Amino acid sequence: MNRLTGGIPESLGNLNLLQLFDLSNNNLTGPIPNSIGNLHLLSELDLDNNNLEGPLPSSMFNLSNLEILDIQYNYYLNGSLPFDMGISFPNLQFFLIDHNQFHGSIPPFLCNASMLEMIQAAHNLLTGTIPNCLGIQLRSLTKLMLEYNHIQATQNDGWGFLAGLSNCTDLQYLILGDNMLEGEIPSSIGNLSMNLEYIFMDFNNIAGKIPEDIENLVNLKMLVLTGNHLEGTIPSSLGKLRRLNELFLGMNKLSGLIPSTIGNLTNLSVLNLYGNTLNGTIPSSLIGCPLQSLDLSQNNLIGTVPKELFLINTLSNYMYIQNNFLTGTLPVELGNLKNLGTLDFSSNKIFGEIPVSLGACQTLQYLNASNNNIEGTIPLSVEQMKGILVIDLSYNNLSGEIPEFLANMRGLSDLNISFNNFKGQVPEDGIFSNASSVTIGGNKGLCGGIRQLKLPTCSNHTTRKSSLSIIIAISVGSACLFGIFVLSIAFHCNKKTKTNLRTSTIGENHARVSYAELVHATDNFYSGNLIGVGSFGSVFKGKIMINELQVTVAVKVLDLLQSGASQSFFAECQTLRGARHRNLVKILTVCLGVDFRGLDFKALVYPFLPNGNLEQWLHQSIEEDGECKVLDLIQRLGISIDVASALEYLHQHRPLPIIHCDLKPSNILLDNDMVAHVGDFGLARFYHQDSNDSYEISSAWARMRGTTGYAAPEYGLGNEASAHGDVYSYGILLLEMFTGKRPTDSEFGEDFSLHKYVKMSVPHQVANIVDQHLLQEPDDNEERTSDYNRTTRTKVDCITSILRVGISCSKQAPTERTQIGDALKELQAIRDRFRRDSGNSVQPKKEPQDTETSSSISSA
Template identity: 40%
Template structure:
C-alpha cells in the first residue's frame, strides 16, 4: 500500500506509538499527499476538514482509539484514493458525503461501532474495488442493484452487522469479486447461484437464516475454480448433502440441520486441509475435520485412521452411531478429539488412549459407551480437558488416571463407576474442575482435595460416600463451587456449578444486593414455585433475571433440580441460557435456591398477546412478520429438544408466559421446571415428577383426550393427562399448536367466551371455508338456524 513506504510530501508515522489527539492542521494541509498514522494510540475525534480541496490521496487512521462520529467533511478530500478507519471506536452513521468521493478505490470501516442505514451513495461508487464495513451494527437491506453499481468491486466485507432480506441477485454480475463476506447478519431466502463469479476465492455466508433450496448453488460453485474457503455454518440448511459437494475444496457446515449419510464422493477431495464433514478416503493432508452440531447419521468409518495429519476432529452433536473406530489411534497428530452428544456405543478403544499428542480436549460425553476405562489412559500425559460424562461406563476409576498431571478439567459424572476415589488423584496438582457426581462411588472423601490449590469446582454428589467431609481448601472457600451431597450419611452445603466462567459464583448476599432486598420495584413476574426479579451484576454489563424458588411450596425443590438438569446441556439459540446458580442458605439457615438468566427486555409473549391482562403496561402489538418469526424460533427450539438432544426432552408447559422475547424480538423457551426426559427403563416406583404439584402443565395448553371438547366441560380430562406418567413429545406438539392459534387470534384457550360448549379450535375453524372441514381435526359446526335450500329440479342425465 502507498503508506507502507515513504512518499514525498506524506506524513508516514505508522507503528511508532504516537498518542494524543489528531492535529487539525494536519487535515487542512495543502501539500500532504498521504496521512498514514495507523497502529498508534491516537484518541479523540477525527478533525473536520475545512480546506476546500486538500491534496490528500491516502488517509490511514486504523488501529487507534478514535471515537465520535465520522465527520461529513471528509468528503472534501476530493482526490482521496483509499480511506482506512478500521479498528477504532467510531459511532453513528456513515456520512453520505463519503459516497461522492469520485476517485475512492478502497474504503475500510471494519471493526467500529457504526450503526444505521448505509447511505445509498456508498453502494453507487463505481470506482470502488474494496468495501469493508464488517463488525459494526449497520442495518437495512442490501440494494438490489449492488452488483451493477459496484462494477469494479473485488472485496466486499459486510459480515457481522444486522443486514436483512435476501442476497441481491445482482451480485452475480460482480464478475471481479474475489472475497465476499456476508456472514453474521440476518439474511434470508435461498443462496444464489454464485457460479458466474469465476474469480471468487472466499465466500462467507455463515450464521444467517439462509436456506439451501435444492442445493443447486453447490453445483454452480464448481465453476469457481479459485474458491478456497466456503463458510455456510449456522443457517437453515436441511436435507441431504448433494453429490456435487465433492467438487469443492473447503467447506464449513456446522450448526445446520443437514441429515442423512455423508456422500461418498467427498473422498475425492484430496487437497483438502480444512473440511466439514468428509467421507474418509485419501484425504492424507486433512488437518481439521469439524462437522459438529448437524444431523449427520451413520457410523464413523474405519478409514478415518488414514488421516495421519489430522490435528482437530470434531463431530459432536450429530446422530452418529456404532462403535468408535480403533483406527483413530493411527492419527498420532491429534490434539482435539470431540465425539460428544452422539449415539456411539461399545467401549473406549485402547489405541486412542495411546495418542500422546492429545493435549487440548478429549470429549466422549453424552453417548452410550460402556465397559471400564482402560489402564492406557495414563498415556494422555499432555491432556488438558477430559470428559467422559453421561455414558454407561463402569468399574473402578483406574489409578493410572492420576498420571495425567496436566489435567485441568475432568468430567466423569453420570456413569456407573464403583469403588473409591483413587489416591493417585493427589497428583493432579493443576486440576481446576472435577466432577464425579452421579455414580456409585463409596468410601471416604480423600483429604488431599484440600491441598489442590487450583481446584475451584468439585462435585461429588449422588454417590455413596461416608465419613466426615474434609475441612479446609476447596471445602472452606466460599467462592469455590463444591457439592458433596449424598443421600446417605453425609451432607455438606455447597454452591452449584458455575455455568458462565466469566461470572463469579454468587451467594445469598449477592442476590439480596442486586434485587435491592427483594424490592417490589424489581419484581417482574411470579409463578407456581417462586418469583422473578431483575437486577444487575457488577461483573455483567446487562441486567439479569433472577428466579428465586419458594422452597416452602411442595415441589419447588424438585422444580429447581428439573430446570438445572434440563438446561445444563441445552445449547440452542432459542432456549434461555443459565448464567449462574445459587444454592445457599439464608440468614435463618434455611435452604435458598435461585437461577440467574439473561434479562429479556421485551418480557414474555403473553404480555404482547393479551393486552387486557397487562393493562398497567404500555400497549404492545406484534406485527404479522414478528408473529411468524416468533413461531419459527419456537419451532426450532422444540425441534432441538425433541429430535437433536441425545435424550429427547419434553418441556411439558409450553405457553405464552414461558416464551421470552429479547431486545430484537428473538423468542426463547424458558421455565423448564416441569421438563421431563423419556423413561428408558420400566420404573418400579412412582415418578416424583409426575406428582410434582398435581397438574403437569397449564390448563388450556395440555392436549385433551377427546375431539371437539371445550376446556370447561372436560377439565378432568386435562388434569388426567397432566397427571399422567406417559408424557411424550406429542404433548408439546399440541401445546405448540394451541400457542400458534393464540398468536394468530389473540384469544386464550381459557377465555370466557369459550365456556358455552365451544373452544378456541372451533373459533378458528369457523374462519375457514367449509371445504376445509374434511381436512381438519375439529368439525365445523352447522349454523344454528340454517336457511332451507330451494328445491332444485333433478339434473338431466348425460347421454351415454
C-alpha cells in the same frame, strides 16, 4: 486506529483527487455522507470498525473505480443492497459488509463485478437465495462468507449456486453456517475447487446424507456440518481427505458405525461427532490421528473404551465420551494422557477400579466419571494431579474413607463424591472448609466435617475403630510403604523437572509450540526482532499460526544459565494458567523441549501488544509520524486504573491470592487502545505458598522480591511476599507516572526517596514537580488566557489527588498502606471529578478486535 468521534464531514467530498480513504478502527458515528460519491478516483474505501449507521448513500454507487469496499463491523449500517450494484462497481475486488444490518436479497447484478475475489456479508439480515451466477461469472472468487443471515435453499430451489461455484478454481472459503438452507447437499459439491479449504454449513436445516463426492476436495482442512438433520452413515470416503484438520458432524441424526478410515486422517486434530445415534464400538484406528480434541458424547456407542484411545499423546484439549453405553474397565493406558485438559466419561456402564495411572495425568483440570459402576477407593496417585480443578465421581460404588490428601490439593475448587459408599470422618480443611465447593450427599456412613454440611458427629466408637484400622493398616503395610517410598523418591528425583513442566504449564487449551516453530517464527531469533531483555531472558517479536491464522506474538526465551530462570518460568505458567482479567497479559502457549544442540529450551508465547511498555512511554522518545508522542493526563489516569484493577483481581484471586512481586513500568504493556496489561509474573507467588510446592525453588529465586526502587522496604529485611508489597510498588509507580522521575534517579538515595520528594511538595508545590508534559503549556507566541489557567488549575488539582493516593500506597509501614481496592475506588472517583470539572467527555476505551480472525472459524 485512533479515537476519532463524531460524524464524517460532508466536506471530505471535496477531495476529488483522493484514491485511498481509510477511517477504520475509530469511534465514528452517524451516516456515510452523500458527498462521498464525489470521490470519483477512489479505489479503496475503509470505514470498518466504527459505529456508522443508516443506509449506503446512493451516490456511493458512482464510484466506478472502487476496488475495495470495507464497511464491516459497524453494526448499525442497514438498508438493502442496490439491484445494479455490480454494474456500478465493475472493478470491485473486495466486498466486505459483514456485521451490519443489511437486509433484502443478494442482487444478481453483483455477478457483473467480475473481478470480485472476496464477498464477506456475514452477520446481517440477508434473505432470498444465493444467485447462481456468482460462480459462473466471478471466476476469481476466493472467499464466499455469508454465515448468520436468513439465506434460503430448498430441495428444489436455491442449491444451484454450488454447480456455478465449480468455475471458481481459486475458491478457498465457503462459509454458509447459521442460515435457512434445507434439502440435501447436491453431489455437485464434489466439483468445487481443488483449492477449497473450509466448508461451513452448520446450523441450517440440511437433511439427507453426506455426499460421498466430498472425497474429491482433497485439500479440505475444515468440514463443519454441525446442527443439521443429516442422516445415514458417515461416508468412509472421508478418510481420503488426508489434509483434513477439523471435522464437525455433531448434532445430527447420523447412525451406523464410526468408519475406521477416519484413522487415515493423519492431520486431524479435532473430531466432533457428538449428539448423533452412532453405534458400534469406538474404532481403535483413531490412534492414527494426531487428535487434540475428541467428542463422541451422546451417541449409542458400545463395548470397551479401546486402550489405543489413551495412547493418542497429542490429546490436550478434551476427550468427551460421556452419555453412551460403553462398558468394561478403564485401561492402565489412561495414564498416557499427560497433556489432556478435560476427561469426561460419565453416564456409561464402566466398572472396576480407578486406575492408579490416573495420577500421571498431571495437566488434567476437569474429570467427570459420574454415573458409572466404578468401585474401590480413590487411589493415592490422584494427589499427584496438581492441575486438577474439578472432580465429579458421583453416582458410583466407591467406598472407604475420603482421602485426607484431597483437602491439601490447593487447586481443587469443585468436588462431587455424592451417592457412593464412603464412610468415616469428613476432613475440615482445604476444599472441605467450603460447603458450596463439595457435594457429599448420599453417603450414609459419613460423619463430622464443618457445620454447614449438617452431618452427624462422629462417635468415639467410630473414631476408635477408624484409629485401630489405621494402626493395623500401617503396621501390616509398613515394609511395603517404605519400599514404595524409596522407589518413589528415586523416580521423583529423575522425573521431577519433566513432571513440573507439565504441572505448571496448564494453559488455554492450545497445543504447545515446538522449538522449530519458534525458530521459524522469529527468523532464527534474529536480533532485529529483539524487543526486550530481562533478568531471565529475551523477548522476540514473531509470527506463528494459531487456528490456521497467522498471529503476531511476543516470544519470551528463558536464559536457563541464569540462576532462577527455570523457577521464573514455572511461576509464570502457574500464575497465568488460572488468572483471567482484561488487564493481565494472556499466555498463548509455551515451548518445552530442546534446541538444535540438544540443550533444554523453555519459552513463553504471548500476544504482541504494539504500543510497547509503560517505561518507554514515560522515559523514552516515542515517535509517530515524525512527532514525539507522550501520554496525556487522561491516558495516565486510565493506565493507573487498569493496573489497580489487575492488582485487585490478583489479590482476591481464588483459591489463593497472587502476589506479583515485580510491579514496575517495564512490566506494564499497552495495547492498540492504550489499555494496560500487567505482565512478567516470573517472580509471582501464591499467598502462603510454602517450600513444598510442585517445583523445586532455588534459594536465589526464593529471595527475589522485585526491582530496586520498586520493591517494598520490608523485603530487604527478608519478609515474605505480601499484598502490601505489591501496593508499595504500585504507589511508587503512580508517583513516577505523574512526576516523570524514576525512583532510582541519582537525586534519590537511602535518606531521600521519591516518596519523600513528592510528600514534601503536596499540595502547594505540585505544579513544580509534576511532569510538565501534563500541563501542556502554550507556545511562546500564545498568551495565557483565563480558560487556559482554569484548565491548568483543574489538572493540578487532579494530579494532586492522584499523588496523595501514591503517597498513601508507598508508606514505610506495610499495615499503614492503603488497600489496592480503596486506591482503585479513589482513582475512579478522581477521574469522574476531572471529567466533570474539565468538561471533558472522555470516551471509554474500545476493546480491540482481531479483524483478521473470521468469526465463523473461531465459533467452530
